[in-house]
Amino acid sequence: MSCGEPHETDCSEVLDHLYEFLDHEMPDSDCTKFEVHFEECSPCLEKYGLEQAVKKLVKRCCGQDDVPTDLRSKVLGRIDLIRSGQAVPEQDVTAPETGQPTAAKE
Numbered sequence: 622m623s624c625g626e627p628h629e630t631d632c633s634e635v636l637d638h639l640y641e642f643l644d645h646e647m648p649d650s651d652c653t654k655f656e657v658h659f660e661e662c663s664p665c666l667e668k669y670g671l672e673q674a675v676k677k678l679v680k681r682c683c684g685q686d687d688v689p690t691d692l693r694s695k696v697l698g699r700i701d702l703i704r705s706g707q708a709v710p711e712q713d714v715t716a717p718e719t720g721q722p723t724a725a726k727e
Contacts, residue, residue, distance in 0.1 A: 624665075630658045635665050639672055 635658050641647045642655050659666040
């Protein structure tokens, strides 16, 4: 996704790290770069707005649910595997670890 205009920060970099920006998990200098990019690039700004709305909806609808304490680490581990290009096992990250892979839920 790109508006076709050159930017100091490439659209692919912004979109690859969009959730880090949304979750305030990046250095302030990178946040500033992203904010400048959103001012210049309407497709990325639209994607940012959509993801922000989804995040708010999920929080409103699911924010009261109890989450297993190790779920975050499992999810982050899967994200790291995907980003590194490694094969990701087909199993439910919320299932207890029994040594046996379980089918992913749809």
